[in-house]
Amino acid sequence: MTDIEKLQQELSDQSPRAILKAALARYDEIAISFSGAEDVALIELAHKLTDRLRVFSLDTGRLHPETYRFFERVREHYNIDIEFQFPDAGAIEALVTEKGMFSFYQDGHGECCGIRKVEPLRRKLSTLDAWITGQRRDQSPGTRNEVPVVQLDEAFGGRHGPLVKFNPLANWSSKDVWDYIRMTEAPYNTLHERGFVSIGCEPCTRPVLPGQHEREGRWWWEEATRKECGLHAGNLIASQA
Template identity: 45%
Template sequence: MTMPLPKSPATAPVTSSAGASVAPPARWPALIETLRDIAARHPDAALASSLAAEDMVLTHAIFGAGLDLGIFTLDTGRLNAETVAMIDRIAARYGRAISVVRPDPRAVREYVEANGLNAFYESVPLRKSCCEIRKVEPLRRALAGRSAWITGQRREQAVTRGELRESEDDPVFGLRKFNPLAAWTHDEVWQAIRAFGIPYNPLHDRGYPSIGCEPCTRAIRPGEDLRAGRWWWESSDSKECGLHAGNLASIPVSVVSIKTP
């Protein structure tokens, strides 16, 4: 059993440089209770963290409240250095390490030898095949034997997530899926980060609201939606990697192709 952190940062807002306390979002107490309920009903549940802002909020809530929920991340082998560095930053901040799950090196090698290192630019099937090897299969291993998992998905992130529920059956992986930030806004996520001094990926400060693999993610432009930088060569209604394939259940997918750079 994991012991609670002393003077839990989940309930202790930080003080700004001006000396004023930064208020957490009004939803914060409800989030803690939701996570407590998940831990009570599904003690084997785990957060699948992308190490981006939403998942750092959930990590802070879980560790700060001393909840005995697992946290893991998928190191695809193509992540930005700033993203990988978050793994050690989490351990340094909270005194608890998260698990790291990696793809099968033989499957990666065979894909690259057959298609090329960056074949995912050529077609959606090749991109999804890469995602399957580097993300979906490792996730399947990480979820094996669990009754539930937790994500940092939010409804306003993308058209594929507009109907996202806070709790749902996951038909892809065959377990319960919880999205406790589903109704949260972008501003509420960052209010929590400021209020508690939660560590976050520095790429967010460089125009990356959504962060995936380095070759598949770019900074967004003014006026673009939050996930415009993910797989930018595809249409907005196909931008899922397979980790959340259920999001596409009722959405017709069209594809925009470009030549490999």
């Protein structure tokens, strides 16, 4: 049994706070990936555990205005720096020049997400030993129902080789997240008040109707069971095993 497998066993039924505490104690070069409600819950939990909290976010250049305002509220509320990562301008310029602004509606979201999200994430993670995500098992039954609370990230490399990935909210439901946000009065994206549940880039995100799963609002023109952009590519591999 590897060290990470042993840690997974030890933490599998622990609270998000306990998982975060173990992660922050174990690694110095570790950061929270921040974009949505789950990540704010993590920041709310973690900022009480450490005075060296690191948070990063991917600015794809195509986010909603409300998302940018949300980022700023989080920065001010917790008095933290957010380490923004941006896509390569040349790669974006080449894609848009060749295929236009909305090629993903015909070609699928993989190419655009690869440039705007995956490559900047890869650059960031190469400077870390571990990262913390807000993934929950109930977010996407097709790809996330086996998400462990800690794992080796097979899709990305870290500072010195293998990268460790913590998912402290894996066992929480959406209701658990929102109960915590309301209880702590943590900031949230105002798009949630308009029916948006899972929020990504503006052209690829829409509100969901009552009874729809939250991931149905993402890349709605594509196969419903593969709602991943590449940030958590290991989920797709696991779902096909």
